[in-house]
Amino acid sequence: MNYIQKDPIATGVAAGPRHRESVREMDDDEGFDLVQYWRLVRKHWLSILLLGAAGFLTASWYAGTVVPMYSASTTIVIDTSRGATTGVGDNYSYFYAAQMFYQTQQTILGSRELSERAAARLNPFEKDRLIRIVEPGFVDKTVATVTGTVRSFFRTPPKETGSVPTRAAAAEPGLTRYGAVIQGGKTVTPSRDNSQILHVSFRSHDREMAARVSNAIADAYVDYTAESRSTLSEQSGRWLAEQVERMRQKLTESQNALQAFQVSEGLVTLADVENLASARLQALNDKVAEAQKSYEELSKRYGPKHPRLIRAKTELDGARAQLNKESRSIVLDTEKRFELAKLENDVKSNQEVYELYLSRFRQLDVSTSDTISPVYVLDRAQVPGAPFSPNKQRIVTLGFIGGLFFGALLAWLREKLDNTIHLPNQMEQELGIPTLGAVPYLGREESREGRRMAKKSRDNAPFSVERYYSHHSKSPFSEAINHIRTGILYSNAEKVPKTILISSAVQHEGKTTLAVNLALSLSQLGNTLLIDADLRKPRVHQITRDKHNAGGMVELLVGQASTDDVLLKDEGAERFTVLKSGVIPPNPQEILSSRKFDQMLENFEKVYDYIVIDCA
Template sequence: MSPEQPAISSVHPFTASPGHRVQANPSDVFLDDEHHSEFGLVDYWRIVRRQKWGILGVVFACLIIGVLIALKSTPIYQAEVTILAEPVQPKITASNQYVSNALVWLFYETQYEIIKSRAVAARVVDKLGLEAHEEARRARLRAEAEAGDSGGLFGISLNWRDWLPKEWTEQKEKGPSAEQRREMLITRLVNDLTVKGGEKSEIINIKYQSPDPELAAEVVNAVADSYVAFGLNSRLSSARKTTSWLNDQITELKRKLEESEAALEAYQKTTGMVDTESRQQLVSAKLASLTAEQIKAQTARSEAEIRYNQVRKIEKEGGGFDSLISVLNSPLVLNLNAKYSEMKRRVSELSERYGEKHPKMIAARADLKQADKALQSAIKKVVGSIRKEYEVARDKERKINAMIARQKREIGDIRGKGFALAKLEREVENNRQLYETFLARFKEEDVAGDYDISNVRIIDRAIVPMAPVKPNKMRIALISVVLGLILGIAFAVIRERLDNTFKTLENLENRLGLPVLGLTPLLKKLKKGELAERHVSTAPRSPFAEAINHIRTGILFSNIDRPPKVILVTSASASEGKTTLASNLALAFSNLGRTLIIEADLRKPRFGGIFPKEHKHGLTNLVSGQEDLKSCVRQDAANKNLFIIGAGTLPPNPLEFLSSDSFKKVIEALRERYDHIVIDAPPVLPVSDAIIVSRLVDGVLLAVRTEFTTHQMAVDAYRRLKAAHIQPLGSVLTMADAARMAHYGNHYYHYDSGYYGYGEG
């Protein structure tokens, strides 16, 4: 590797790595950059930096327009009068505190409406004779219009009415009657008044704006005087209305009180409910007593039921009742059982001494039978008493339950009637309180004296303003600057978003899906007589030369086993720097061995200006057999390893010429003579020459000019190559301005002496 070649590690991330080629399908390689990166705040900031002069121009234009508008606008003066509006507070008592607070709050809201009322405005119009003043103003405007003073911007009126036909405006001026003009004056006066205050203090400020400072002061003072006069005149009427309103309310409240009292009395007579509380207590006490008896009855019934169930079980099983506890515990049964046992023992004793027919035995057995009969009779009585006891306990429990249910129903009925009675009593009480409140307030004092009379006086009368309040030139200038910034940035963003040219390596790779072998910096300043097409030779240590060496390395490493020998350089359209790239690339390859550069652009050849001593014979003469190789090939004077074949005599049909077998044989023959061959071909889109020649080479480079070639142009060129089954080695971004590229994407590109690389920024 030659010393001037860049290290492999300096290859840009978007450059094809050694031995790697992207094989892309044309249907899925043409991607939009927006699919690869989001458009964030950093991108907007870069747009602002790139378009800063355009944005500043828009800001300056808006500022100039704003200043002109401010200078041309009619000055507006504002006069202000201060009024103390203090309502006379009523005596604070428990009966009127709420009413007082409500009326005081409403007082100021009412004053604002009075000040801006048409009645007050009409007083001002009549007092100051504003109708005559308005007629004078209209006459002055007509005179100025006839004199040609439009008051517009650059001699153009800003009033849309001035654009109407003269007969229309004259008809409109004559249209309204005197009464209509008066009403229009009143409406305008009301709309131009501003009333504020009374929120945290008792001060009310009245402001009025007008182009005439003296008129502004006169109008606002007249408004204050008319407001005070209006209040004095309306005070008595307001007091009478308030008294009448209170009287109506008292009458209505009295009627409601009488109706509620009558309803309460009728309900008490109908239900007999007077004192529901004592009656409910009595019923509740009885219910508590019944509840205690219910518990005892339930216990007795439960015990009797147990004994009764035992009897039923014995009857069902067919056994004897002598094992029942109730039977065993019965004194009668115990006594009879003892007699029975005694008789049985006696019969047993007598049977040992006497026979069965002995009178004593017969008598003893008769006594035993009688004792057994008495015992069984006693047991039956005990069993019968168990049944009877169970039935009695059950009936008693049922009666108590029924009595409890009746008591509960009675309590519910008492409560329901009590609720209704309480509701009627509350209604009577509420109506009585309202009635007494309004009646007491009506009798205490004169409502008009307490609430309607207000202490209103003028504190500061308006003086003639010395300086206008409008237009606010500083505010207009600030708004103009802000508006200019918004419009400028919006214009810049729209312009950038509509710009579909290539600006970064990432942009190029994402769009085409091809390896990007590098970029060539824009040569802004060349010395006198220096050619961009030979910059690698004249400035071998320049950043441009390093960039070309970088591209050369990418080409050689695209296939390490069989590096491309014949390279074709083309572009989508003209003026994309393909010839500059091809000639400098040939100069770079000449540092590695014998290199031939062929001018295959037979439509617009340029080698004559790049290689001045070029033979008059060239490629066409060689392919047609008119001249031999020696006559058509020239060795470069500055670089002995570089050989040139110019276009030669231009043929009438370049496409057929390049498609000939003779051209193919010439290329094959030249392969054997030179180490590297670079072919400068025509653009892909205008003609098909480059596609024909591309089939004879080892690799194709597609030159794409920065901020010139559109996405669609490059995509169409790549599609044409792919359609011809030609896979380019990669693309090269040409004529890249490092300063401008720093404003695109997330990286910066720098060129230092002896180094061409890429860094994070």
């Protein structure tokens, strides 16, 4: 809406009646404002709610058509203290007690070999049932197709690799297929408290097969562990038997060597030799001591040349010579004693090793039949009562929330991509033009109320939305018109606007409705003239009560009619005059830009307090 005089003093904008949006002014802050987003949601609440309902229905359909998935779990305990064996079992117990042992067992449980063993425990009917329940349904096929198509754009297909059949697959044709199904649905998880417990789960569309296969996997693992222990015990037994025989032969050889040496050297055991040598030295020492004592006693009685003293001296020297000879003889036999000691040590060590292996062999023979397996099933899988997937409540909730989010996102994009002006503050932000007011939309309720008030009016005038102000002057619509009137009059304190031009960018924006109602509002303050300057599609003549066609502005400008002939006094409002457009000329722009049009406005300004021009 523009208001003009000879020199335009201000410019203003008002929203037309075809805008259904709220007329509340929003903050000028262009940053993140929750209030703005809340108003956006309120504005598009219906579309957002419809998309939320669509997401809810789609998720409900998917949750109702997808095949339910059941999961059954078997609990296995690995107690290393129960499986300790003797003999070579020290190493085996250490292997069981190692920290990585439980991770190894978890890997064994998740291996394909164990899946094949579990499949071998199923009967033919269960195997066929296992294959049938993995056939995908319509929804699964659709989802798989879409997912595969999307993934194909982002990655290259994997290279084909040949599969190596396991021993179980070679034993029974087609077993690999069943093993692959079990391998795909099997899950092995350790206990959360780092205990010696493993949980083996199997997922299937058949609740009974879920429990059956889970127990089959656990049984196959227990058997596999027993077979492994039995194989290890057999290998240990054979190795111990070989070691016992080897040590027995070695012991025999060392005993024969010791005996041969004793016979060849005429020796007994090293202890007997040492005892004999010690006894002989002791006897010779005693003899030397006795001769020494006798010599000393005789030397006290007799002189050096006495025959008895000389004989005692000779006996002492002989005893000493014999002792020295025996000592030299013992030193010469030291090498033989060392050799004898070495042979005796060999026999002793071989005897100890032989007895040790023999004892371990006997203990292993007993433990093979008496040892308890360290692996056992604590809780067998039971047939699940309810599926774990799909979680229908979560799917429906996510579908509804996703629909609402998608709807809000579309509303946000729509607002961002929309370059039209819907609210007064947008005009100020985009064009920098001050807003004088906004006219609310007249819906069915407002129109019905206007007709009712028109029937009660004194002039009994027919209802027209362009004359809504005169029908219902106390309505919010009329209050908005008065607000615009006040904004125009106070827009310039020095010179009050007198000539006001109403225009619009496109048709059907409520230009004529605003012009007529604004003129009716100004007529309450003074004489007001409404000029229909829309020379292409004039409309003012349709709402006037003129029953004769005396011409209009065009006829006045070209001199075919006088002022008194074309001015129409409105019967429904005091001080309100209307000047129709008249005949539609071929050149409207030249007429409106002519000097005669300016002179006409100058003449009218001298007569009327306010002039409202309804222009194209």
